[in-house]
Amino acid sequence: MVKQFAGNTVLKDVSLSLHHGEVHAVVGGNGAGKSTLMKIITGLYKADDGSMSINGEHVQFSSTHEAHLAGVYLVPQEPLIFPNMTVEENITIGLPGSKASLKEKVDSILLKLGWNLNLQQSAFTLSIAEQQLIEIIRGLAREAKILILDEPTSALTFGEIESLFQTIKRLTKEGLGVFYITHRFPEIFELADYVSILRDGIISAQGNVSEFTYDRLLAGLMPENSVQHQKQAPQETPVNTQTGPAVLQVTDLSGKRFKDISFTLHSKEILGIAGVVGAGRTELAEAIFGLTTTDEGELFLKGVNIQKLSIRQRINEGLVYVPEDRHKNGIFSLTSIQNNISSTILHRLSKFFLPFHHEKILASNFVTDLQIKSTNIHQELKDLSGGNQQKVVLSKYLAATPKVIILDEPTRGIDASARKDIYRIIQELKEQGLAVLLISSDMEEIETLSDRVIVMHEGKIVQTLEKHDIQSDTITRIAFGVNKEVIT
Numbered sequence: 001m002v003k004q005f006a007g008n009t010v011l012k013d014v015s016l017s018l019h020h021g022e023v024h025a026v027v028g029g030n031g032a033g034k035s036t037l038m039k040i041i042t043g044l045y046k047a048d049d050g051s052m053s054i055n056g057e058h059v060q061f062s063s064t065h066e067a068h069l070a071g072v073y074l075v076p077q078e079p080l081i082f083p084n085m086t087v088e089e090n091i092t093i094g095l096p097g098s099k100a101s102l103k104e105k106v107d108s109i110l111l112k113l114g115w116n117l118n119l120q121q122s123a124f125t126l127s128i129a130e131q132q133l134i135e136i137i138r139g140l141a142r143e144a145k146i147l148i149l150d151e152p153t154s155a156l157t158f159g160e161i162e163s164l165f166q167t168i169k170r171l172t173k174e175g176l177g178v179f180y181i182t183h184r185f186p187e188i189f190e191l192a193d194y195v196s197i198l199r200d201g202i203i204s205a206q207g208n209v210s211e212f213t214y215d216r217l218l219a220g221l222m223p224e225n226s227v228q229h230q231k232q233a234p235q236e237t238p239v240n241t242q243t244g245p246a247v248l249q250v251t252d253l254s255g256k257r258f259k260d261i262s263f264t265l266h267s268k269e270i271l272g273i274a275g276v277v278g279a280g281r282t283e284l285a286e287a288i289f290g291l292t293t294t295d296e297g298e299l300f301l302k303g304v305n306i307q308k309l310s311i312r313q314r315i316n317e318g319l320v321y322v323p324e325d326r327h328k329n330g331i332f333s334l335t336s337i338q339n340n341i342s343s344t345i346l347h348r349l350s351k352f353f354l355p356f357h358h359e360k361i362l363a364s365n366f367v368t369d370l371q372i373k374s375t376n377i378h379q380e381l382k383d384l385s386g387g388n389q390q391k392v393v394l395s396k397y398l399a400a401t402p403k404v405i406i407l408d409e410p411t412r413g414i415d416a417s418a419r420k421d422i423y424r425i426i427q428e429l430k431e432q433g434l435a436v437l438l439i440s441s442d443m444e445e446i447e448t449l450s451d452r453v454i455v456m457h458e459g460k461i462v463q464t465l466e467k468h469d470i471q472s473d474t475i476t477r478i479a480f481g482v483n484k485e486v487i488t
Helices: 034-041 064-069 087-092 099-113 128-141 158-173 185-191 214-221 281-289 311-317 326-330 337-342 356-369 386-398 416-431 443-449 472-479
Strands: 003-005 008-011 023-028 052-054 057-059 072-075 146-150 177-181 194-199 202-208 246-255 258-266 269-274 294-301 319-322 404-408 435-439 452-457 460-465
Touching: 003 034, 008 034, 023 034, 023 185, 023 214, 034 146, 034 177, 064 072, 072 128, 087 099, 087 128, 099 128, 099 158, 128 158, 158 177, 158 185, 185 214, 194 214, 202 214, 214 472, 246 281, 246 435, 258 269, 258 281, 258 294, 258 435, 258 460, 269 281, 269 416, 269 443, 269 472, 281 319, 281 404, 281 435, 311 319, 319 386, 337 356, 337 386, 356 386, 386 416, 416 435, 416 443, 435 443, 443 472, 452 472, 460 472
Parallel strands: 023 177, 023 194, 072 146, 146 177, 269 435, 269 452, 319 404, 404 435
Antiparallel strands: 003 008, 052 057, 194 202, 246 258, 246 294, 452 460
16 A cells, blocks of 8 residues: 655555454554554545455445445544434444344344443443444444454553453454554554554564564564664754753643643753653643643643633743644634734734734744745645645744743654754754743654653653653653563
8 A cells, every 4th residue: 555645655565464353453653654554444545556455356445434335444542422312323323224123233233242231321421431332333233344443442441441352352253353553562462463563654564463572563663773873953953951940840730641740841941742642642732731621730831820821821921832733723724824823913913903014024024034935925824835834833823922832743744854944943942942842753853852851651751861861762662661671
């Protein structure tokens, strides 16, 4: 399989197979291409090159409905449940047949699995584990022969995980094939028969699980030049290792998918946050910025408690957040560069009318300073490259003159040249006195830019690395929850 987005190749000649009754684990770092590959298999994306066959018959899906008809079903990491419908309605929605025949079909599946579910229960009362069971039953009700489970245990308790594993083992004994996407190494050895490791869009290693060790799994995740790799900060901007005073203080902060998080961020410092899917990094960033609430802990910006402040008030105090998904949360693609850049501070500029002259000067200055390639400041963002869109997003938040900037995957989906520019800008922001909280799935990026690194695993900080200890292979090992003591 080959797949490109905007000239960026995310899958490069990827080949894998799945047999009846087999659990095939698919593992890789964030951005390795796992989700893209599975979306091709389930008809959400179309491959640019390559072929796919089921039971020897060539198939090419143009929709998930076609995939379902062919026996392929994806159970997403976040179950897609309609909360105001019953369990039965959630399972049977979209299925042809009478209500009586569909209920008989669902009852038969439940009997075979040995599950006791109240089909008339309202879906909003279900736990995450129960919602995943509903997704699995949905697939079986559609007579799935291939089940894809995407990080199914990320929000489950130990007891729920054991129950899920027993279900998977029971289903594979009956011939179901399972693609199992996970970041948790112990699950691979407990559940899977075969494993494929994706790294930067290629299969770096695959084979029977019995042939693998923790070390071999880690080796497949590491960049090819990781042994020789040496840290090199961008040459354009010298690195100042002298940090300033504390700006952001987080103490025992707990919320959705993170717990007991404590750290201090200084001005003129880049603090990296590393981890894999489900580690809680983005959830932590969203809570600090005020997008979500916290359960416990304290949050101070320049000595001021900001936990009760609104997002606008936090921006006014000097805290900004550049989100991971710029298309969903970061840009207004159908309006101009100028309007995007001024959008975060319009409330400061005027209460009664838009100060067009001020907007123009502001936008022109950022286009020059950040070297945004465009025809003019009135060009719509949808017409810019991904890298230049990201520069506009940065400009939008820098216009608020922040003291702390949270960057969530700042180089996601942009080319090497634009990445180099973003690195230069981040270093310059640091030298100008900003405090930078950098979230990235690229361990080499974390290594290159960070003065300190906190590594999160399953919602907690498991280790803090100082400058001399920051190495991409060390970060990867900790992020995947593999201690050296376990594998030596």
